[in-house]
Amino acid sequence: MRLGLAGTGRIGTSHAETLKSFDEVSSVVVADVDAGRAQAAAAELGVEAVADIPSLFASSLDGLVVTAATDAHPELILKAVDAGIPVFCEKPVAADIPGTLAVIDKISGSDVPVQIGFQRRFDAGYAAAQAAVASGELGWLHTLRATTLDPAPPPAEYVAHSGGLFRDCGVHDFDVVRFVSGREVVEVYAVGANKGERFFVDAGDVDTAAATLTLDDGTLAAVSLTRYNGAGYDVRLEVLGSAGNAVVGLDDRAPLTSVEPGVQPLPGPAYPGFMERFRPAYISELKTFLDVAARRVPSPCGAADALEAFYIAEACEVSRRERRPVRVDEVRV
Known part of the structure; x- marks a missing residue:
């Protein structure tokens, strides 16, 4: 599997390292609003980097992990779903309830899986x-x-x-x-x-x-x-x-x-x-996302759970x- 990751802050870098360790993952490509930070993370972890987050969607991804700032979550979830890319997004779906409802409304008719990160x-x-x-x-x-x-x-x-x-x-x-x-x-x-x-x-x-x-x-x-x-x-x-x-x-x-x-x-x-x-929980959560992205299991924590x-x-x-x-x-x- 080829996975993208948007957002190379602390948790994003940790997730990229975890994803890289899975046998099923052939490559990880990262991006950030700060291109220099993405390049530095990629060099440290031995993964790929692209110029910016929009470039991820031209990378033939089997799944996308979103660890960017909260205000970027709705757009990235929707772009991934529109592109047919299964997406894992750290909570929250959006910064407020109307934004969360808007995302749920737009993805409700899609069969592209979305998993929201509640690692506990x-x-x-x-x-x-x-x-x-x-x-x-x-x-x-x-x-x-x-x-x-x-x-x-x-x-x-x-x-x-x-x-x-x-x-x-x-x-x-x-x-x-x-x-x-x-x-x-x-x-x-x-x-x-x-x-x-x-x-x-x-x-x-x-x-x-x-x-x-x-x-x-x-x-x-x-x-x-x-x-x-x-x-x-x-x-x-x-x-x-x-x-x-x-x-x-x-x-x-x-x-x-x-x-x-x-x-x-x-x-x-x-x-x-x-x-x-929660290090072991984060690993288990992302391992489950591989199964979700491969359509082997349904999403265990969807946007509706995050909304509740x-x-x-x-x-x-x-x-x-x-x-x-x-x-x-x-x-x-």
Whole structure:
């Protein structure tokens, strides 16, 4: 297979290296809005580079991986689908709900597969939790507790264009709550706070947030988010049922410190960030995309799944601003 990759930033370069390692991939060709960055990445990885992103579409591709800036996602997804090229795109589909709906509308009649990057679905722990729920071994669920706790904030320029903590960060938790529970979120209540850098306030964002989600069967999910978890990158999910429980992310590198007498500390070290924590999941996700591109399996996470997670994030942002419970149906367009 000959695969293209649009966007050679940190995650794009990592994905290109992963794609190159697959036996089924004969060549990888990369491009970026910054031609020099693409050339440098290509030289470092030993892959091809073209002059600009539009040139990728003249490269006889069997699949396209999109890791470019968010505002480029809709155009690249649509160009790939129009050209008959299966496409994998990092979340989100678009920067807002109308943009996401426009993409879904335009690709709805096509048989060209589109896969959206929610890598936690491919993490062994989250997959095991989902299987435990589906098997019934946990009984009926009453509570899910999800956390995404970054060790340090991203740069101010990133925050200003991120869409906010719920849309940029919490959307992964919202997606796995749906994925693991097999249920839909019908109502949210969210709050946020700022005790860190001023640039969060300037961007209309928060650096810490909490949300309570009510699922369609009455199960409750609590989601906790922050940009200031100095102990390290902490991503976990607790799934609590009437007959048992499953915990994701409680491994030797979880940045947790027990103060109970006689309890030994976890050996660590803590994961420094999401790339390290989810490296195996990213590999599995891209391996699955090869099967999707070859039409061996359907897309496991399409644009409609991304839209549902985005709706929950949007409802949380409305709830935070207006200080009230918000039905997810209120933000559906």
